[in-house]
Amino acid sequence: MLSDLKIFLRLMADHKKSVIFSILLGSVAGLVTGGGLTNGVERLFTIILSEDNSLSTSQVFGVAAAFPIIFIVLGVCVFSSAYLLNYAGLASIRDLRAKVFARVQCLPLAYFQASKTGDLISRITADTAALQQTLTFIARNVLTQPATIIGAVFYLYWVAANNEGVYKIYLCLIALPIVIFPIRNFTRKIERKARKQQEDLGELTNNLAQNLSATREIRAFNLQERENSRFASRLAELFISQMKVVKYQFGLSPVVEFCSSIGLSIAFIIGYYNGVPGGVFTSIFLALYLTYSAVKKLGTFASELSKGVASYQRIEEILASPVDIDDPDQPIEFDNIQGEIEFRNVSFSYGDTIALKSADARIQKGDICALVGPSGAGKSTFANLVPRFYDVSHGGIYIDGHDIRHFRVDELRNQIAVVSQEPVLFDDTILENIRLGRQDATDEEVREAARQAFAHDFITDTSNCPNGYDTLVGERGARLSGGQKQRIAIARAILRDAPILILDEATSALDSESESKVQAALDKLVSGKTVLVIAHRFSTIKNANKILVFNDGEIADSGSHQELFERCPLYQTLYNQQLSS
Template sequence: MKSGRYSLYLTHLKGSRRLLLLAIVFGLIYGLAQSVGLPVLIGKILPTVFGSPAERAAPVFVFPDWLGGGAWHLPRGHEVAFAVAFLPAVFLVRGVSQFLASYFVNLAGLRVVDSVRSAVFAKLQRLHLGFFGKVPTGDLMQRLTGDVQSVRMVLVDISTDAIIQPFTLLGAVGFVVYRCLTIPGGGRFLLCLLVVPFSVFLARAIGQALHRRATLALGSAADLNGIVVENLQSPREIRAYGLQAREERRFGVASREGLRLQAKLARYDKALSPMLEIVAAAGIALAVWIGADAGMGYNDLLMIITAIYVAYEPVKKLGRMNNLIAIAEGGLTRLEEVLLAPVEVSDLPAARPLGRVQGRLAFEGLTFAYGAEPVLRDLTLAIPAGQSVALVGPSGAGKSTFVNLVPRFFDPQQGAITVDGLDLRSVRQFDLRANIALVSQEPVLFDDSILENIRLGREGATEAEVRAAARLAGALEFIESLPEGFATRVGERGARLSGGQRQRVSIARAFLKDAPILILDEATSALDTETERGIQASLQLLMKGRTTLIVAHRFSTIRDVDRVLVFEAGRVVADGPREEVYRSNELFRRLWDNQSQGLG
């Protein structure tokens, strides 16, 4: 396991330290009751009741000189009552302490799991868009729901044994050492304890094999999850192209690969317990041989063998715990890839607050690349406040990248972007984005009411304000025609509404936000011509008085813009009013003429 790995998760224990302390205290009590109670009953208590006269007269304990010496006998005349009460008393202490230790450590572990899951989700909210382009959605879902169970496995499922079993092992081993050093010829019995380090090495070797295979199994689970997510998000396309059989084959192949890896995990995991039992049996057999050779008394031998047997159980459970940790390590590694991922777009320590801006934008020597090849190259231009600007050009020319830099979804490698003369990197992201409204090609609606989806534009807006925004967006009529009106739930990603209705809700959200900068990223390209014409009027109203950047492939949306920027291979090759650019730039003229019939 990586050095410092647990420190990443121990920070989540701050609110559970008292619970863990209580768990340790009760775990210590359990360990002493478990490891010492049974050997003392068999080797000391019962002989004082059922043994020979000499055994009955012998003390139960002889204290060493460093404890003041002396001996302790069972209360005379009450030996049977004490023997009868001893075992239930030990098991009562053992049971209560085990319950309390398990309860407290599980409660602490569950709190930590919740904290870690929340931390991973919160980190995902801060990561830049490029991260989500590299990691599939299904993989991220696996990390949030499946891999986070690795933390649960370490901190909850094995946490009880992690507290209890070490104390049980130490108590049993300590008892064996004490008895071996206090009886004649008992020193050789210490050789029997060699089974403990041998068992540790055996468990460690199996744990390393499990870790390698568990990492592969988690990757396979992420692949399977990705196939499921992709399938469930595309039911129409799958049926339209008759891909059901193909999807079943893909799922089957991924599922069988996961089964193969899980079978390997089970093989290694389940092999440990019988191996440790064989080792423990060898240790007990060695104890019998040494006892016979040394002429040891039956009671002393039985007491030591019982203690060795009691020590074997925590060794087996600790070995099982090591296996679970090895299996969980793969999930912990995948969680750390999120938790430790760099936040590439973050606020500077001295970032200043930003109020409502006028909307004046400037791009100075701007160069940006997702990888080695620049997508935008040395762009310098200024956009006055309130100007509407169309960004046109072939696919891949850099238009969407250009507008994604304005809300600081990414930072340029060279150059700077300013708003009202302030470098975007010098102001707080939250304040910057509060000044920008976005209407995209595929509006994202959440599985909530229409009212709450519009209200996302401005938290705390009144119902009257939401209603006014819906009227401006041309959405009020269709909303009021629904049986539940604004309370209508839209379904996952707005599935219960038509494409035009979803877009109008998105426009209403932008109206409610009332931001001075507006980005329309192919806002009507997914709509039919008739629906587009209806929505276009709402967009024209929304654009009034705002700095507007319009990414357009359908030129019906840019006939009335103040300015056109033509992008080609990451550069602006033409800039000016639409008529002027049409006359001067062959690329724009060709693109415009190809759609002229649709412009009518």
């Protein structure tokens, strides 16, 4: 338990002052409970059970006043201790969430391909919430309960020193070590069950995330019953793991209470036959009760701590995930970049799956280079390696003769604009979605980029966009058509004005009228820039002056359309297939 507790203390290391003051105040509260309250009870019951009525009024009121004073001190200390430790705990959870989120932003795309989105969401939200619950429980118990035990034991020692025969009562304390064994056994099981519970919750969250991202497909294929069944199955698994945690968590308390009751029964028998005075015996009984009660709460605390550790371990896995794509120790500064791209014997694998093998290519400044080939041939991988979305497994990629791994990652990506086949818009205004291309751009520069992308007209049409550039686009741009989203994405790339462009079939979502407008904008945009066009339709590569043909992860051939059509059987086949369709 101490090793688990150290984890939480390290977690709150940035708030040492609050933790230290909380420890001091919690210790005072525990000592007042274990020592002061028991002493007050002894005095009270000694007076009540005594036949001596010779006490003065001031003595009677003095004893009576002791209890409000004790509980005022106790209340202030308990509140202040819990408040300070909650402050440190909640601030630590806030910082941890920010740290985990920042870590997620640094992780390579390969990490997300191997992870489930819902599980990541669960770790950042549900696991940190479980940690928060644990820290709140710690704030109420970790400091006061041990101090209560110390105060009560000290009082018991003081009573034994001043009353003959009392020490025999302490034989009942042998029940204390006994409860350690069930506590240890239960907490180990709780930690394992709690981790399984959080994993099942992650699977449930992942199932929910997938469902909400595919609402159209679910209705189109009548998958509602299938989804209901899958979700119900996940709920059943989570329910089973939750009940296992409940079983061990709440099964611990009766065991501790049973052991405690045996100790208290022994205390009663010994006290009775040794003629211990009523007031003294009552205070001893209270001290023993407070001791056993504190031990029981520490047992519950241990189970809560185990649950928190299980959640922290899942969060720690994110924090410990390596950031494979990092900045060099001595980065090269970009200086008047020309945009020449060269692949030298580049290979790349997704785990055990080879995606690119020994690729060699040179794309001159100003080239419009189309990447063609069957699905899964390596086109997208080739393009994604340029902005270092992934790092090569072998070989190197060079821009203007410099290995891209020698540049800072953010500086490299500032030189590249990307327009995807399915553009992603954030739930913000149209203005801010375009401004993502260059975040320091003025409103007028954003509007000019929209004009060049032929987006200005539909943006200012109040029937389409009621608030013009301040219209919210909805989650993933749900309130816009496919063509409108694409033109906003192109406007974003125009605003960036980067020397290197990556276009993933940028006009595929447009109708013929919009496509002609955007194609004109693209013709202006690509002028003087190095462009990689991931081509799925051959009609989109008519302006390409260089074509790379991919097959099974290799560059099978390269050249112009005419050259490839004459000598490359694969290119001929792909071209004729699209022409006939």
